[in-house]
Amino acid sequence: MRNETALYADVIIEISIEKLDRTFQYRIPEPLTDRAVPGSLVSVPFGKGNRTVLGYIVNITSKPEFDPEKTKDIAGIEDDNSRRPVSRLLYLAGWMKHHYGGTLVQSLKVVLPKKTPVRPVEKQIVRLSISGSDAGVYAAEFQKKHQVARLRLLTALMEAEAMDKRLITQKLGVGSPVIKALCDRGIARVERETSYRNPLAAGTGEGAQGLKGRRVMELTMDQQAVIDSILSRYDRRDIKPSLIHGVTGSGKTEVYIDIIEGIVRRGHQAIMLIPEISLTYQTVIRFTARFGDRVSFIHSKLSPGERYDQFLRAERGEIDVMIGPRSALFSPFPDLGIIVMDEEHETSYKSEKMPKYHARETAEKLAEISGAAFVMGSATPSVEAYQRAVSGRYCLYRMPERISGGTLPVVYTVDLRKELAEGNKSIFSGKLRLLMEDRLKRREQIMLFLNRRGYSSFVTCRKCGYVYKCPHCDVSLSLHRDKRLHCHYCGYSTPMAALCPECGSRYIGGMRAGTEQVENMVHRVFPEANTIRMDMDTTRKKGDYERILSAFSNEEADILIGTQMIVKGHDFPRVTLMGILAADMSLFSGDYRSAERTFQLLTQAAGRAGRGGAAGEVVIQTYSPDNYAVTAAARQDYPGFFEEEISYRNIGGYPPAGHMLQITVEDREERRAMSSAEDIAELGRGFMKGDPGLQLIGPADAAISKINDIYRKVLYAKSADYEVLAGLKDAVENDRMKRQDFSSRVEFDFDP
Ligand code: ADP
């Protein structure tokens, strides 16, 4: 006999196929009732053969859905997570499914990390053995002898006292011989400890008793004002999101740390989101110095076990601060008080897998349901975020000045059409070449940035600057292998002409220079220069990225040549010249964000030059010197750029003026891919009858029309109202469910 008080659990089965995206009810056997809570990972018998599968409990009820005698029992609970504050994350998963599409299981997998056992590892800690003033003497000595690596290690240890050896070799780029040299002279020592706890930060000597609370510098008035305002709003329970628009080097990170400290002192926890690429040793040191053992770092190189372990520490209250990329958002803190998002505009905040969630929107939702503050910061905010700040949905704070008071770089814009007219066909303009010679002579460093994004190749006339554009979508056309020009939104295509339609010149073609060609050109023109190249090819292996950066900061090369990887957030004080070889490459990448991306890249690249005191110079080479993204970046004028850009978005109905849903259909058979896409378009047209504001574009070939023999078709829907697009997405999913037709794969991407 089953007793009256039995409990039942609705379980989502962890098989990611759309057919099974519903809950199944199981009885919770008496011995498991304490541990079965929403969010628990359970094993259950499933199907006719009762094979054991995994699932998540999403709901617990005392009312059986079916005949209790026939309801199966949960076989076991896989993970003791009874104390996990899961209901919030489950709610978030439900919201993500609605907001971004896909199955509930896909969303649950994102928010609830699966338990994986961790093996304890032996960790080596390098600790400073001498006092700060003694260290200062050694630092002066290393400086004098130009022992750059020793100096870097010592300076880091002076700030953090102790550091994980792995961190030193990987992030600081300082090798074991240098560590040994410092130990041999009694400056530092290496300690061993067995730990499964914090993979990046070392213990700092302090116990786990709260904060270290050590800030060496005085805050500026700008910094203090932002901190005071956000904390006092928090105390008034005004948790409207905040956007800090502050130029690079204005002291934003210091502001984040102080605000987080304030929230932690109030007894709450903090999530600090950063793009993976800015998790440098400097970041680790600054947070470790302030929060000691009470901070954890996660990053993509962690094994699932190590990552889970960090989440467990958050759940158990062992840490107050979690730092990491977008997945850090799902740290199960008992009492979340704040989410901070640095470099808010970064593309890596958007997931590329279903559900294609954006960390900004998701964080805003999570903050709202947790009663937490949400603070974003950027030197070049996304158009979306700035629009919300201007319209009052976010609170806007400005930090317009650099801490060091450093002068902004001098920017020269070179018109490449004129260079060609004057007979210069090389990739270096006269101006850039002259400045490069000068820097090489003075032994100052140079960065050359090849602004190259994505796969597509636009076509331009090198004589007059003409660019082929889609007559329907106002984005540039891309040259495909079929020698035709295609629009990636609507599928419009036109043959590629041999002569420029504007001026009749022969100099029309795709832009296809790569970093390797640039390096070869540098060697030809400046045979005496040492170069390092950083791009996808040279950073394939683990540690490559750090190795290149530290080699360059150790001044092993005069010139660093690279793609956008080199412009993000690194300080090289000896760089006084930045050459941007072809600013246009991202300007015509064929999507509505291309001007925004170009402005961000150019602004950041320009900000790289002259950070060490000496004023820097920047050369922007372009075929479109009058384009507002180029001119605004040259002036370092964000508001000016924003005004132009938002009017363009308003006219085109592109986000944030309206919303856009990209639906991608994939199938091994091209015919079936197209017919599935047509079915969806048909459904959409039905929707349009009820809502004349809805716009449908396509289907057409996707920008990459075939990957691994899988054909890809794409449709776009536009509407001012997000919920209309979410409704269309639901209709597509329901229709497939009703017909049980899952032959083609369908993916949704909102505001792509
Ligand atoms: P951002 O995050 O805006 O780029 P940071 O917080 O990294 O700026 O600050 C830039 C540099 O200025 C860092 O080296 C930091 O240590 C230093 N800094 C920040 N605030 C102050 C301050 N109030 N006084 C002196 N130096 C500061």
Ligand code: ZN
């Ligand atoms: Zn032309």
Ligand code: ZN
């Ligand atoms: Zn088009």
